[in-house]
Amino acid sequence: MAAQEGDLRIDGDRLWESIRVMAKIGPGVRGGNNRQALTDADGAARRLFRRWCEEIGARVFVDTMGNMFALYEGTEPGLDPVMAGSHLDTQPTGGKFDGVLGVLGALEVIRSLKDAGLRTRRPIEIVNWTNEEGTRFAPAMLASGVFAGVYDEAWAKARTDAAGKSFGAELGRIGFLGEEPVGGRKPYAYFELHIEQGPILEEEGVDIGVVTHVQGLTWLQVTLTGRESHTGSTPMAKRRNAGLGAARLTEVVDRIAWRNAPLAVGTVGQMDLYPNSRNIIPGRAVLTIDFRHKDKAVLDGMVAALREEAEAIAQKMGLGLAIEEVGHFDPVHFDEACVGRVRDAAKRLGLSHRDIVSGAGHDACWINRVAPTAMVFCPCVDGLSHNEEEEITKEWAVNGASVLFAAVAETAGLGGARRTDQGLPSIHPPESGERTP
Numbered sequence: 001m002a003a004q005e006g007d008l009r010i011d012g013d014r015l016w017e018s019i020r021v022m023a024k025i026g027p028g029v030r031g032g033n034n035r036q037a038l039t040d041a042d043g044a045a046r047r048l049f050r051r052w053c054e055e056i057g058a059r060v061f062v063d064t065m066g067n068m069f070a071l072y073e074g075t076e077p078g079l080d081p082v083m084a085g086s087h088l089d090t091q092p093t094g095g096k097f098d099g100v101l102g103v104l105g106a107l108e109v110i111r112s113l114k115d116a117g118l119r120t121r122r123p124i125e126i127v128n129w130t131n132e133e134g135t136r137f138a139p140a141m142l143a144s145g146v147f148a149g150v151y152d153e154a155w156a157k158a159r160t161d162a163a164g165k166s167f168g169a170e171l172g173r174i175g176f177l178g179e180e181p182v183g184g185r186k187p188y189a190y191f192e193l194h195i196e197q198g199p200i201l202e203e204e205g206v207d208i209g210v211v212t213h214v215q216g217l218t219w220l221q222v223t224l225t226g227r228e229s230h231t232g233s234t235p236m237a238k239r240r241n242a243g244l245g246a247a248r249l250t251e252v253v254d255r256i257a258w259r260n261a262p263l264a265v266g267t268v269g270q271m272d273l274y275p276n277s278r279n280i281i282p283g284r285a286v287l288t289i290d291f292r293h294k295d296k297a298v299l300d301g302m303v304a305a306l307r308e309e310a311e312a313i314a315q316k317m318g319l320g321l322a323i324e325e326v327g328h329f330d331p332v333h334f335d336e337a338c339v340g341r342v343r344d345a346a347k348r349l350g351l352s353h354r355d356i357v358s359g360a361g362h363d364a365c366w367i368n369r370v371a372p373t374a375m376v377f378c379p380c381v382d383g384l385s386h387n388e389e390e391e392i393t394k395e396w397a398v399n400g401a402s403v404l405f406a407a408v409a410e411t412a413g414l415g416g417a418r419r420t421d422q423g424l425p426s427i428h429p430p431e432s433g434e435r436t437p
């Protein structure tokens, strides 16, 4: 049911239907999505998002990194906006909710305000950040990073995909090289709704995660160089096998993470062997390493250990070694006032909640550097994400979007007439009929 005067709540059916329609763009092969950044599918998703925003009277601005901002004017238009959003790009085998929930949840906030004929004091802007996933163009959160002044724009635009196509050229090709200077729009605050992408909320039966921190991350790209030679006629003692070096390094990554258990994680997610022929000893191996931990000292220690052990392996095996850092952020601590708004919103909507540390990176990590920022998590089935089978219930989506609505409206200043005696916005909890088992 749409929000009404005195009965202000989001429209769960509309939110759920919008997620379903968006998921038709860039379908995967197992029910999820393959809508990687700056592909034709990403372009189509952006055009649909722009149309939906324009239908509710929001003005859409695109910056020179392709970040999209849909402005819903407040009663005092000159004020800095409260921003809310996430990303519409996906992993190559991504789910329907990672990122999408945050963008379409923010759209539902504006749709609900508009239905109720309400404007907040500050403008609200829905944001779609370009290339959050970082699969096609490393690092992740590239365009929000430029927005926050972490990355140089020319450097970001020169990033290339595996086929050698540049970010800048692909942005122009899909028609989303905008004119707004990146970083020119100043958020008063930023809120991001996201699925947890981990198992905690579902296992504990908790409706809402109040995200206080995000664990830090370092991404390395390692190239091992050996010598291509015949698999049949090259004696074992004469080999310089880059593929074997990659396998040994993969073991090392796993061991380092276990040494720092239970909070550390370490993964080799991508490994390319060259020339990749069954009867040629690999002459070159390129692998990606992803280390994460909530404490910077532990994270840095894992990276140092990796460098040391990689040197030893390369030396022993007669391999060349090059290690490039292709992504890093320190652990993030979100703004306490904004986090408090999320916690209060969950409380007054009668939703169970707990504080939580995000295992995944988010655009919010960078925006936190330039504006007070917080995140809202809802559960996902089995904690599964970065998988086409990623699933959430409509109830979880509606709960999360309701908390986003209340936190954003409170921060943007919902008119005095809409406040209860306690000074709270008259935003109502999700309808009980929307709860699913």
Ligand code: GLV
Pocket: 132, 133, 140, 359, 360, 361, 362
């Ligand atoms: C972003 O999706 C990440 O890898 O955490």
Ligand code: MN
Pocket: 087, 098, 099, 132, 194, 362
């Ligand atoms: Mn995401």
Ligand code: MN
Pocket: 091, 098, 133, 386
């Ligand atoms: Mn993701």
